[in-house]
Amino acid sequence: MAQSVFIDGAAGTTGLEIRERLAGRTEFELVVLGDAQRKDLAARRSALNEADFAILCLPDDAAREAVALIDPASRTRVIDASSAHRVADGWTYGFPELVGRDAVAGARLVSNPGCYPTGFLALVAPLVKAGLLPAEWPYTVNAVSGYSGGGNALIARFEAEPDIAFRAYGLGLAHKHLPEMQAYAGLAHQPVFSPSVVPAHRGMLVDVPLPLSAMSTSARPDALRAELAGFYDGSPIVEVHADVPDELLLHQGSASWDGLELWVASNPDGTQARLVARLDNLGKGASGAAVQNLNLMAGLPETAGLGLAR
Numbered sequence: 001m002a003q004s005v006f007i008d009g010a011a012g013t014t015g016l017e018i019r020e021r022l023a024g025r026t027e028f029e030l031v032v033l034g035d036a037q038r039k040d041l042a043a044r045r046s047a048l049n050e051a052d053f054a055i056l057c058l059p060d061d062a063a064r065e066a067v068a069l070i071d072p073a074s075r076t077r078v079i080d081a082s083s084a085h086r087v088a089d090g091w092t093y094g095f096p097e098l099v100g101r102d103a104v105a106g107a108r109l110v111s112n113p114g115c116y117p118t119g120f121l122a123l124v125a126p127l128v129k130a131g132l133l134p135a136e137w138p139y140t141v142n143a144v145s146g147y148s149g150g151g152n153a154l155i156a157r158f159e160a161e162p163d164i165a166f167r168a169y170g171l172g173l174a175h176k177h178l179p180e181m182q183a184y185a186g187l188a189h190q191p192v193f194s195p196s197v198v199p200a201h202r203g204m205l206v207d208v209p210l211p212l213s214a215m216s217t218s219a220r221p222d223a224l225r226a227e228l229a230g231f232y233d234g235s236p237i238v239e240v241h242a243d244v245p246d247e248l249l250l251h252q253g254s255a256s257w258d259g260l261e262l263w264v265a266s267n268p269d270g271t272q273a274r275l276v277a278r279l280d281n282l283g284k285g286a287s288g289a290a291v292q293n294l295n296l297m298a299g300l301p302e303t304a305g306l307g308l309a310r
């Protein structure tokens, strides 16, 4: 029998892309509230409590409200795409490659990772865990995102202001993704994070510069690449490239994609490296990750319904 999935926030950017990925899937029965009811508390309460799975595609406050509406005794299992519960007690961080597929499969409350942390953690967490990068190092993260990363509001802004060529932000150095980056990479310090937006709908690059010879671990770039390749060996979603091209591009017309690509670039003598991730902020960065987690929680193959062809 099909399991029911209620998407709270189904009219938003992330919610719509989850609907696209679930369309035509016979294992699930999709529950979506129409325009007149989608913000109605009573309608949401009953949908949240009647579903096998609730996927929250809401601003943080509305996600907290949704969780409070769910009776703890109900059978509903939750996947929260917001940043409200990413380091909260009782929640499983929905990054199966890092926390383990069984942990996600067995969880009742799963918090989807943020888009930038998906790139950062995919690169850094396995290397810190393996002792190849120091936990005490003050890491920096430079990243660019397509404007859909900011949801409907940023999409509307970039469409209304086509003259914007580049937007640096997060200048208060308190971005909401910092706690999860620190926690799940096991770092002593929060990274210094420089996010930015380019006039492309989707796609992102996350770049972590490493002065390897100044670090206590003195790892060689080849060792970093080999560790990542081994860590993600067999993954249908994460690819660690053996070769580094001269440039990495984002395209304005990119199609939706649920994979994640990783590179270790280095200088000729191997004293410096840049760890680089490329992903779709709405794919492995949000909606693709939510569907991967839903698949695991429902006992299905993790890539069902995902778009992984390039």
Ligand SMILES: NC(=O)C1=CN([C@@H]2O[C@H](COP(=O)(O)OP(=O)(O)OC[C@H]3O[C@@H](n4cnc5c(N)ncnc54)[C@H](OP(=O)(O)O)[C@@H]3O)[C@@H](O)[C@H]2O)C=CC1
Pocket (backbone or CB within 6 Å): 008, 009, 010, 011, 012, 013, 014, 015, 038, 039, 040, 056, 057, 058, 059, 060, 062, 081, 082, 083, 113, 114, 115, 148, 149, 150, 151, 152, 153, 281, 282, 285, 286
């Ligand atoms: N966009 C992305 O790339 C990523 C987004 N996320 C996270 O996913 C969540 C959703 O983001 P995104 O889809 O981009 O945002 P959008 O703004 O595009 O969509 C949010 C949706 O939630 C609805 N909503 C707001 N308040 C309520 C409420 N009280 N009850 C019911 N519905 C409500 C909005 O309706 P209305 O517009 O009418 O207010 C809108 O349809 C956010 O927490 C975001 O941070 C995570 C990773 C990546």
Ligand SMILES: CC(=O)N[C@@H](CCC(=O)OP(=O)(O)O)C(=O)O
Pocket (backbone or CB within 6 Å): 081, 082, 083, 113, 114, 115, 116, 145, 146, 147, 148, 149, 150, 151, 154, 177, 195, 196, 197, 285
């Ligand atoms: C371009 C842009 O604005 N990006 C968003 C992050 C998108 C994301 O990952 O969403 P969460 O809020 O769920 O973490 C930002 O920086 O706030």
